[in-house]
Amino acid sequence: MEPRFLHNVRREFVDWRLWVARAVVIAMAAGAGLTIVGFTWLTEKALGTFHALRAVAWWLPLVWTPLCAAAVVWLIRRSFAGAAGSGIPSVIAALDSSVDANSRSLFVSMKLAVAKMLLTAVGLLGGLSIGREGPSVQIAAGIMLGAKRWLPARSAVTEHGLLVAGGAAGVAATFNTPLAGVMFAIEGLSRAPEHRNSGLIIAGIVLAGLVAVSILGPGTYFGAIHVPHIGLDAVLPGLLIALCCGALGGLLSRLLIQSLSGRPAGRITAFRQRRPVAFAAACGLVVALLGVVTHGATFGSGYTHTRGLLDGAESTPGIFVLFKLLATWVSAWSGVAGGVFAPALAIGASLGHDIGVLLSYPHAPAMIALGMAGFLAATTQTPLTSFIIVMEMVDGHAMVLSLMACSLVASAVSKTLSRPLYTSLADVQLARLPPAPPAKPPA
Known part of the structure; x- marks a missing residue:
């Protein structure tokens, strides 16, 4: 049977809920990309400050680094238990079928996203051997999950889809690598990604990467390598x-x-x-x-x-x-x-x-x-x-x-x-x- 063209067009453009959901997801993806750009700047400044302190006296890290590590863990234990570690396991845990909507805030939320940014920056301020990329996954996922409250009732976009999109958008934005973000969504976060909204989710991931590229420039993360021939x-x-x-x-x-x-x-x-x-x-x-x-x-x-x-x-x-x-x-x-x-x-x-x-x-x-x-x-x-x-x-x-x-x-x-x-x-x-x-x- 041939597709009912007029019916499909009417369903696509008349249903306002569909377009509101799309607008919300795209807007939050852009916001996630902007946030990761700000997070990148913050962590680079923190690490730069550490190296400036280290230049003052060689022995300063022997005091400063333990203090920063202790302060971060004290804050995590006191108020932000879900902000410890990489952040990627937290997003995977939030995607688990045993976790209900009320328990997801233990692993991913806007509050944890803010705490993760600040605590990771303090860790780098202390010179610890950590990276910002895993935290970017949890941060972007927390921002995208916050879009749920703005979606219309009975929206086809689920919390699962928002978490996958947010986590992958974090990879895309922090590395300036949109394609890697899409692959990470499939391989790293969700073994069975949603098919119904996969196009919208991928659009959000790519947009987050493009936001980072538009601000940080089109250059690659480490620059180009020139290999004449690999034999x-x-x-x-x-x-x-x-x-x-x-x-x-x-x-x-x-x-x-x-x-x-x-x-x-x-x-x-x-x-x-x-x-x-x-x-x-x-x-x-x-x-x-x-x-x-x-x-x-x-x-x-x-x-x-x-x-x-x-x-x-x-x-x-x-x-x-x-x-x-x-x-x-x-x-x-x-x-x-x-x-x-x-x-x-x-x-x-x-x-x-x-x-x-x-x-x-x-x-x-x-x-x-x-x-x-x-x-x-x-x-x-x-x-x-x-x-x-x-x-x-x-x-x-x-x-x-x-x-x-x-x-x-x-x-x-x-x-x-x-x-x-x-x-x-x-x-x-x-x-x-x-x-x-x-x-x-x-x-």
């Missing part, structure tokens, strides 16, 4: 990078899951549960010591370090990979607000650089990009999202197949060592749900 001589270093990234990324993922879920039980876990603020201060001191030993290389998100490697303006000692991995693990274990995306990219970039130098490969930026994609894929076990993020961040479209292969191999290796990071930590978040009321005995 057979790249197979050995590329495979070695994928295997090393898979092993180390799987190790980091396993450490994060075990430490943040309180397993295995022991004296350190008991101390963390009994004295969380003091434990955070101790973690801050460890991060400060690692930063002092590496002359500041392991402090912060690692963006400047990664950019310097790609530009050929910086070289790192081989021990950087281990120290940055430790700093990232300890920063997350402290219980502060902050993600692992940017530190994972920095670790992968340094690992790729080191292997390229070891094997005398002539095009160092290509090995660095492979390391970034491989380590991020291994840590998060989202290989498609990871290679697209790196491809868009460095304008590395000539390396599409190489980045994809490295991400898939590294993720496969990681799966032999660790369960998926974000879904495992989402289970930890779901444990915060209030217990269900006891069932009434039969009459």
